Amino acid sequence: MLAPKQRRLLMALGCVLTSGVVAGCDRSTPSALDPSGPKSDLVATSWWILFSVAAAVCILVTVLAVVPMLLRRRRRQVKGGDGKRFVMICGIILPGLVLMATFALSVTDIATDASPPRPSRMTIDVIGHRWWWEVRYQGSAAVTANEIHVPVGTPVQLRLQTADVIHSFWVPEVMPKMDLLPKRVNETWLSVSRPGTYRGQCAEYCGLQHAHMAFLVVAQPRADFDTWLGRQAQDAPQPTTAEAQRGLSVLTQSSCATCHTVRGTSATGDIGPDLTHVGGRQRLAAGAIPNDFGHMSGWVANSQTVKPGNIMPPQHLSPEDLRAVVTYLQGLG
Ligand code: HEC
Numbered sequence: 190m191l192a193p194k195q196r197r198l199l200m201a202l203g204c205v206l207t208s209g210v211v212a213g214c215d216r217s218t219p220s221a222l223d224p225s226g227p228k229s230d231l232v233a234t235s236w237w238i239l240f241s242v243a244a245a246v247c248i249l250v251t252v253l254a255v256v257p258m259l260l261r262r263r264r265r266q267v268k269g270g271d272g273k274r275f276v277m278i279c280g281i282i283l284p285g286l287v288l289m290a291t292f293a294l295s296v297t298d299i300a301t302d303a304s305p306p307r308p309s310r311m312t313i314d315v316i317g318h319r320w321w322w323e324v325r326y327q328g329s330a331a332v333t334a335n336e337i338h339v340p341v342g343t344p345v346q347l348r349l350q351t352a353d354v355i356h357s358f359w360v361p362e363v364m365p366k367m368d369l370l371p372k373r374v375n376e377t378w379l380s381v382s383r384p385g386t387y388r389g390q391c392a393e394y395c396g397l398q399h400a401h402m403a404f405l406v407v408a409q410p411r412a413d414f415d416t417w418l419g420r421q422a423q424d425a426p427q428p429t430t431a432e433a434q435r436g437l438s439v440l441t442q443s444s445c446a447t448c449h450t451v452r453g454t455s456a457t458g459d460i461g462p463d464l465t466h467v468g469g470r471q472r473l474a475a476g477a478i479p480n481d482f483g484h485m486s487g488w489v490a491n492s493q494t495v496k497p498g499n500i501m502p503p504q505h506l507s508p509e510d511l512r513a514v515v516t517y518l519q520g521l522g
């Protein structure tokens with residue numbers, strides 16, 4: 190029988206272990222062990238190899254430590270051997286071999302990760318801002334924010350830069366982290382093997398709203414992607430209703446235009462996200478809120494309640510102007 194103190198200790202240990210396992214079962218958080226691309230396949234495979242090696246070493250060492258203790262308890266004679274030889278083999282040679290093998294694995298993985306299997310035909314510039322992502326497609330007028338569409342199964346070249354501090358680009362199911370460093374362009378590539386939407390996140394603490402610096406990677410069949418890109422490259426559609434027309438005037442005549450661009454209008458600011466096709470995005474403010482009339486109105490009226498400390502100040506518009514500008518922006522699909 191266990192003493193009460195030991196029993197309590199055992200129960201506490203059980204709770205810690207099971208809560209760890211249960212937390213790992215949450216499917217809504219993207220996991221690097223759920224790969225959907227060649228780069229994340231590489232990460233997941235090497236994770237499992239390293240985990241198995243570490244687990245095997247852990248079990249071996251535990252057995253080697255516990256068995257002699259049990260034998261001594263039973264007062265059995267432990268055969269004395271040559272201690273030096275044991276230390277030489279199990280303490281130096283064996284760990285050395287294991288470390289060399291895992292090091293070799295990491296180095297080959299880094300080399301494989303560095304270059305795409307096929308040359309990429311498309312380049313996307315991603316610029317990190319506090320606290321959102323600017324996305325530009327080379328060879329196209331398309332500019333978007335916090336939503337990166339790519340054709341499925343095709344390697345895409347990424348050029349990562351930052352407009353302010355260090356950020357880190359991470360899409361757990363698609364690719365490992367890559368930092369965005371001031372005054373530097375970090376080149377990497379990305380390929381998604383299955384159509385779908387994958388959540389990415391800034392993985393380097395960059396200030397107050399770092400946690401609200403998410404983005405989506407949307408992998409589409411080639412034809413859908415081409416349609417999407419063609420539309421994004423166009424100027425904003427002309428307003429068709431009186432309400433939307435009023436919204437356009439509010440946008441171009443108030444402070445919005447000093448920070449935001451809507452291509453095809455006189456708004457050409459470059460502090461905030463390009464709003465030319467903002468109505469078509471799934472979420473606003475780097476994943477913080479869904480993109481619908483209500484959430485966008487709340488954001489424009491006072492984004493500081495949604496994302497305190499972000500660069501967009503509260504906008505003092507009349508209720509009619511607010512409704513008009515949001516109607517106009519929601520119509521920019
Ligand atoms: C001082 C600059 C500034 C002004 C003025 C400004 N904004 Fe912004 N806006 C920003 C920044 C920066 C962001 C991104 C904030 C973030 O996600 O952290 C933003 C985000 C947005 C977004 C969300 C875009 C997206 O894709 O996530 C909308 C919509 C928007 N602004 C509309 C407006 C409207 C309408 C006005 C005028 C009434 C306006 N803004 C005035 C800087 C500004």
Ligand SMILES: [Cu+2]
Nearest residue numbers: 356391395402
């Ligand atoms: Cu960041």
